[in-house]
Amino acid sequence: MGVLSLFGGRYKRGKNRNNGHSVAAAQADETLSGSLESDLDRLCELLAKPEDMNVRRLQIRATGEHAALIYIEGLVDAAEIHTNILKPLLLETEIGRQSPISIGRVEKAGNWSDTTSAILKGGSVLLVDGSREALVMGTQGWPQRDPTDPKMETSLRGAQQGFVETIQQNIALIRRYLPNRELTFKNLRVGRRGDTQVSIAYLADVANPDILQELTDRIGRLDVDLIINTGELAELIEDNPYSPFPQLLVTERPDAAVSHIAQGRFAVLVDRSPTVLVGPASFVSFFQNIDDYSTRWSIATFIRMLRFLAFFISIILPAFYIAVTSFNFELIPLKLLLTIGTFRGSVPFSPFIEAVFMELTLEMIREAGVRLPAPIGQTVGIVGGIVIGQAIVQAGLISNIMVIVVAFTAIASFILPNLDMVAAVRIIRFSLMIAAAMFGIFGLLVGLMILVGHMISLESLGTPFGSPFAPMRFSDWRDTLVRSPMWKLTRRPLSARVEQADRQGANRPKGDG
C-alpha cells in the first residue's frame, strides 16, 4: 500500500479558463505517466525548470518507494515542509492506517494542469514512483504583512486592523466580527493567467438574492488576463463606467466592510489586494465614516452635514467665482464687489484662466505630495505654499480672492472621507468651471441640473444611487444627512433592498418604563 492511497480527496480544479492560451494549457488534461523519471522530466518541461523550484528526491523509508517532493522556494513555508513532510517520510519506519504526513490540507491530483498550478500557487507536490496521481499539500507560506492600521481611512476610535494582501486572512478578519452561520462567502475565480480568487461576502438571510445573482453574473462574465487590484475589478463590474461618480465603495477597513455586510450589502474580496469592494452603494454612503458611529450622535450629525456642505462648496465655489466675476456682478453685494475689483484690477488674466491655473497648480501639488516619499513631500507643501500664497499674488498674476477660493475648495475637499468621491469632485469642479465660464450662473445651474439628472439615473448593482433622496425614502433619512441616535437605527436601509429589514429591537423603551 503506497503513501498516496491513504488520501481520498482529489485536488479540486478551479474553473479552467486557459484553453488555447498557452503551451502548457494545450496538455491540460494530460495525465501523469506513473514513472517517476518521465514525470519529473515532463514537469520540468512544462514549468521550464525555474531556478527557484526545488526538486527533492527521496526514498520513503516505510515503504521503500522512490519519490520526489517539488515546490517553489519563496512561496512555501520551509519549516513546515521539513518537519511535517520530509521528516516523517524519511524517518518513520512504519505506516499504520494514517499517513505520516502531518499537513492540514492534502489532496490528490491526477493531471498536469492541476499539479503545475498547485506548485505555482505555493503548494508542494509529492510524486511517487509507480503512482499515476500526485499528492498536493497546502504548504503556502509567502511573505505576508501583519494587519496594520489602515493608511487611507484612518479612524479615531475604530479598530487598528486593516485588510492585508491575502484573501484567507481578510476573510478571517471579517469572520472575527460576524461569527454568524448566515455569513456566507461565495468564491469565484477571475483571470486567465492570474486565476485570482474573488469572494463575495454577505449575510444569506438578509442580503437580496437578485443582487447576488447580478454580482455573480458580472464577475463570472469577466474574461481578463489578471486582476491586480480591487479598483480594476470595480471598473469592470460597475454599472456606468463613464460616470464621474464611484458606484462601489472601496474600503480597507474590516469594521467598515462588516458594518455594510450587516446592513445587507455585499463585500467583494479580491486575493492579493488589501481593499474590499462594497455594493450596492448609494451617494450618501460615500459620506459615511466608521467614526460616525463611534462618536456621539450629535457631533456625528454635525460632521455629516459639514461633509455635504463641503461637497457642494468644493464643486461649485470656483465656478461660482468665475460666474460672478465675469458674468453676474449683480448677484454679490456692492461692497464685496468693490473689494474683489480692487484685487482683480491688476490681474492680467480672465477669471476663468486665473481659476483654471490655480486649480491645476493645486492638483499638481496634491499629486506630487501623494507620490513623493514623505521627507521630500513636505518640501512640496512649502514650495507650493510660498508660490501660491505669496509670490504669485505679489507679482500681480493672480488675485488674492482667487487664492482664498482655491484654498477654501481644497480644504473643503479634504474633509470628504472617501477618496473616490474626492476624485469625482475634482472632475466635476472643472466641468462646472467651464460651464460657468461660458454661461455664467445659468451655465453653473445647468451643469448642476445635468449632475442631478445623471446622479438620479445612476444605479449601483441595479439599485438607485440617489437613494434616499431620489427616489425619496424618508425612512432611510435616519442615517444620511443626520446620524440618528443608535437606538433609532432599528431598520436596515431600503437602498440595500434587504430581505430582512429589522436590524435591532427597541433598545430604549419609551415612556417612564
Place this chain on the structure above:
Amino acid sequence: MKKYAFNEITTMQFIFIISGIAISYGFIEIPSVLYKKAGAGGWITLILGTLVTMAANLAIVQLMKKMPDGTILDLLAKYAGKWTARVAAVACTAYFLYFAYLGLVYSTRIIKARVLQETPGFLIVFMLLVPTYVIARSGIRIVGRYAELSMWLSVWIPFIFLLVWKHLHWLYLLPVLADGWRPVVAEVPSTFYYFLGFFSTAFLYPFLIKKEKAVLGVLCAHMITLLAYLFITILCFMFFSPHEMSTVNQLGIYMLKSVELPFLEQVEGLFIVLYLFIFSLSWIPTYYLTAFCLSWLTGRADHRPLMRILLAGTVVFSYFYLPGFNTVYRLSDWQAKVGMGFEYAAPVVLLGWVLLRDAIRNRGHRS
C-alpha cells in the same frame, strides 16, 4: 400581462410630476391673469378652478381603471380599434410636443430677458436640453425621481417670498367682490390653462405602483398646485397696488426686487436660475411623453433615438426661429383653447362613451 413592469413610479413621484407640469410657469404668470380677469376676488376663482380640474382629472383616473396595465393609447386600441388609437397617438404627440416647446421657449425667454441678454437664444435652448436628455432618456422612473427631487429642492421658494412680509398691505385684498360674483365665477375657465398637464395621468397610470392611490395622488397633486398658486396670488395681491398689478410683467419675479439679503444683491437673478428646476418640469416630462407617444406609434420599444431626434430638432429649429414673449403669450392662448378640449372635455366624453359601451355590451351578454 405587465407591459411596463420595470418602469415604475411611486405615488409621490406621480403627484409631483402632475403638479410640477402645472406649476412650472403658472407660478410666475397666474397672479396678474387672475387680477386682470377676476379682480381682487381672483383667488376664489382659483379655488373653483382647482375643483373643476380635480373632477376632470378624476374622470381620467376612472377611465384608466378600465385598462390598468396600459396607457390611454392601449385603451383606445382595445375599445375603438387600432387606427383610432393611432390618430390619438398623433394628436397626443403633437399636443405634448407643443406643450414642451412652449415651456422651453418661455423659460428661455425669461432667462434671456433677465440673466443672459447677450447670449443667442438657441444656445440657451441647447443648454437646457442637455439635462433634459440626460433625464428623459432613462425612462419615466428617472423623470419621476427628478420631479420629486426638484420639488423638494425648491421648498425654499415660499420662504424667500415671505421676506417681502414688511411690504405687504392687507387692505389691497379688499373689496373681495368688487363686481359681485359674476366675474369670479365666469372667469373660472381662464385658470384652466395653468392646470394643464394633468392629462399625463393617462400615461402615468400604468406605471404607478399603487394604483389604488391614484385618486388620492391626483387630489394631492392639485392641492399642491392650488396651495402654490394661492400663496403667490395672495402675496402679489397684497404686495402690488391695483395700478401696479395691471402694468408689471411677471409679478413674482418683480416682487423679489424688494428683498434684501446681506450676502446677495439681486435675489431675483439667482431665483430665476434656481427656479429652472421647477421650470424644467414643464418640458422634461412632456418631452418624454412626446417621445413615448411617438415610440408607441412607431412600435419601437426604445424611445431614445426618437428623443434625440426631437431634441436636436428643437435646437436646430431654435437656431432659425425663437418666438418672442408676445408670440409666446399668443401661442399659449391657443394652447389654452386646445388644452381645454383635450384635457378637460375629451376624457369626460371618452369615459362616458366607454361606460355606455360596457353597459350595452353587458346587457347584450345578459339577455
